[in-house]
Amino acid sequence: MSDILVLVEHAEGEVKKVTLELLTLARSLGTPAAVWAGPGITAEAKARLAEYGAEKIYVAGSADIVDHVVAPKAELLAQLVAGKSAAAVLVAATAEGKEVAGRLAVKTDSGVITDAVGLSEGFVADQSIFGGGVNVHSRVRKGTPIIAVRPNSTAPVPAAGAGAEEEVAVELSDVAKAARVVERVKQEKGARPELTEAAIVVSGGRGVGSAENFSVIEGLADALGAAVGASRAATDAGWYPHQFQVGQTGKTVSPQLYIAAGISGAIQHRAGMQTAKTIVAINKDPEAPIFELADYGVVGDLHQVVPQLTEEIDKRK
């Protein structure tokens, strides 16, 4: 079977979970080949990629690749698509992953599908569009299929691959080096998982009432090892930083469990979380549309219900 290139998402030498999901998906469709872009690969990272089925690991370790915006990764992948006769390319459907996919599609004259939540034979992708209202099957008609897959679309399952490493030298064009990263600014992140990658997300909305009260949401998130999200009403009010906004104009999440506290569930919000596997809602208003989506709903004051839930979780650990 031909190579299916999987662009590895990594931070500080560690492979992110979404990459293990992509390798798991790739195994069912061909021979997974992991592509590591940038310096800093570790023995642990290689072992992890092999553990989840990478038969090959292409390593392009030049710092130039990550010190310039997006274009170098697309050039690297385009070189591998041509040189290794890849059958398809999978990337994580993060904001940057989709940009890489877009440039790669132009370079290789190939079709591209974004935000796939499933992938089957013939690279037919499942997508959920219009805020989760319509399910679509799409496929690429020309070139090498390039598919951006949403995190949490598949459960990662280990199945050892050979993990044969191959160094890749990339000759970056001047154009690819045109936008230069001059500084990386790391902001408070804490120990919580990343919002788009997290298996569990706890979000607060208008019902939270203030910035201080978000500690209630954070408490529940920490008890569950979850990421914290916020509705637009909450970020607009300045109660929680904008980068945590889940919804139409914010982040799209697709976790195993989504807990919405004090969120009414307007389309703006639903568009960002409707593909969550299990949804729990806590809201004072029994008519709130979020209850239409909820697998489990509690009609009540989140300031009572959430702390009690947090306490119960801590008790049962």
Place this chain on the structure above:
Amino acid sequence: MNIVVCVKQVPDTATERKLRSDDNTLDRDAADGVVNELDEYAVEEALKLKEAHGGEVTVLTMGPGRATETIRKALAMGADKAVHLSDDALHGSDALSTSYAMAQVLKKIGFDLVILGSESTDARTGMLAAMLAERLGTPQLTLANKVEVEGGAITVQRLADYGYDRVQATLPAVVSVVEKINEPRYPSFKGIMAAKKKPVETLAIADAAIDAEQVGLGAAWSEVVDFAAAPPRTAGTIVKDEGDGGEKAADFLASKKFI
């Protein structure tokens, strides 16, 4: 500075959005058309840059005739003129075709800076700015929540998972902006009246040397095989908090093995 800001008319997210059963494309007649929300931030950023550095703001849109409503909104906010790429041959264009067609127009009209919203609320691919940068061979400064121009240099803050990157390049460049970069202004009455007199140039594909073979549904690099309304989620259990709501929720989470 010659700034081109790309805007898109999208179906209002507050109305029901559909695909057409005949060709699986977006049914643009089924819903009200509005300016893609993130594009309003792009227009605002263009106007602010013009106010600071001088120059001209041109609105560029690709879409059917009714997309003029979107153009007028951007002109009413303060843009100087507009270019409307409108041709039946463009119907059903995917992101690759759209980026090709827009790049052809941008090459024709020229620019120092192209500004877009980071994604549209309909297709939500988030790829157009990156594709335009690729096609135009200009630096990509996308996902910006801050834009600074000084002479021929441009610096943006590009949002990242861990915070942001400061990214630098020289003009011309392609920028996409995220929500919250600014507070888009409301068109004033004077602005709305003035917009009616501002020049709008309508281009057909031939006017911008766009190859008909490379656009439209027939040229699409990807296709929708089929679609269906999402099955409604099976009704969940809703309980009223009687002082034990948190405990009951914990029972549910335990039953699903989350705790």
